[in-house]
Amino acid sequence: MKFDLHTHHFRCGHADGNIRDYIEAGIQAGLQAIGISDHTPYFASEEEQAFPRIAMAKSELRRYVEEVLALKEEYAGRIDVLLGIESDYFPLHAELYRTTLGQHPFDYIIGSVHHTEDVSIFNKTRWKGLSEARKIEVKERYYSLISQSARSGMFQILGHIDAMKGNYPAFSDIVADHAIDETLQVIAEAGVAIEINTSGKTKLSGGWYPSDAILERANHYGVKVTFGSDAHKPSRVADELEEVRTRLKEIGFKEWVYFKQKQMQIVPL
Template sequence: MKFDLHTHHERCGHADGMIEDYIIAALDAGLEVIGISDHSPYFGSKQDQPFPGIAMARSDFQSYVDEVLRLKEKYKDRIEVLLGMESDFFPQHADTYRDAYRNIPFDYLIGSVHQVSGVSIFNRNRWKGLSDEKQISEKTAYYELIQQSARSGMFDILGHIDAMKGYYPAFSDIPANDVIDDTLRVIANCDVAIEINTSGGTKDVGGWYPSDAILERALHFGVNVTFGSDAHKPSRIGEDFELVRKRLKEIGFSQWVFYRKRQQIIVPL
């Protein structure tokens, strides 16, 4: 079975195409399941859209849900369309986000940490001039936020868990293996999946998230994995799916998962 759970579209302000364009691209790519998971609004802000070009407006949220549900019905005989969302995780606003998602018929929610110490993880300049100790502190803070997101109970999947290396490949060399192992233990204990996210190929680091080393540790701790292209244009749907499947088998995985109505579906590799 071929699936892709991480896709975006024009509502977020930095992706190309409408939702239906991604569904059509998924059909063309031979997928059986396509998840729609655009960036959540900033529910922690009272403004409708405090950061245009980063996430959808609060006023777009219901229309997003309605459109996915309409397309789910329209394409039900051709491909399974899943209603998801990539949700920011801010501990101080977790209850607000949880309330916003209540009573929405999501198939799954992806929880992603996009900011550490108030700065985007993709900010190229955040590492300039930092001492070794401060770099370790920032990496540790990133993984501690990921642990909190797993414990929150809000999410089925955690997004791109080493994406902080996207524009700073040296991130992988910052010594913090203990906190990574602690994070993987927490994720396994909380029965949350991690995605293999192939959008690293669009950034300086190349490849995908997380690294093979982290995937090997994830297998050791019993963490479930899933697949997401993190496509911001329809042509990237399912990108590197077969390469990822092959690599997971080489590492020793025998299955991966997707979600339907917040229930885990196991798919043999």
């Protein structure tokens, strides 16, 4: 079975195309299921749309859900359209996000850490002038947040768990193996899946999130895996899916998963 659980569209302000475009691209790619998972609004902000080029407006959430559900019905029998969403994880606002998202019938929610210490993980200038000890501290805090998100019970999938390397490839060389191992153990115990996200190719790091080294350790700890292109244009739907499948088999994985009505569906690789 072929699926892609991570796609965006125009509502987030930094992706091209509408939802139908991504569904049609999924059909062309031979997918049996496609997940629509645009960015949540910033619910804790007083503004209607705090960051128009990052996430949808609060009032768009209902329209987003209604549109996906309508397209799910329209495309039934051709491709399984799954209602997902990608949510930031902010510990201070976790209950607000949990309550708000709980009002809608999501098939799954991707939990992604995009900020640490109130700075974007993709902001490469944040590393300028930091000592090695401080870099280790930042990396440990990043993985601490990912661990917290796994324990929160809010998410079925954790997004791009080493994406901090995206615009700072040297992130991978910062020694914090214990933090990664502890996080993977927490993820396994929580029964949450991690995605192999092929959008790293659009950043300075290139490659996938997470790295092969992390995937090998994830397999050791029994972490479940899924696939997401993180497409921000329809042409990237299912991008490198077969290459990911092949690599997972080489690493030793036997299966991957997707979610319907928040229930894990296990599929042999």
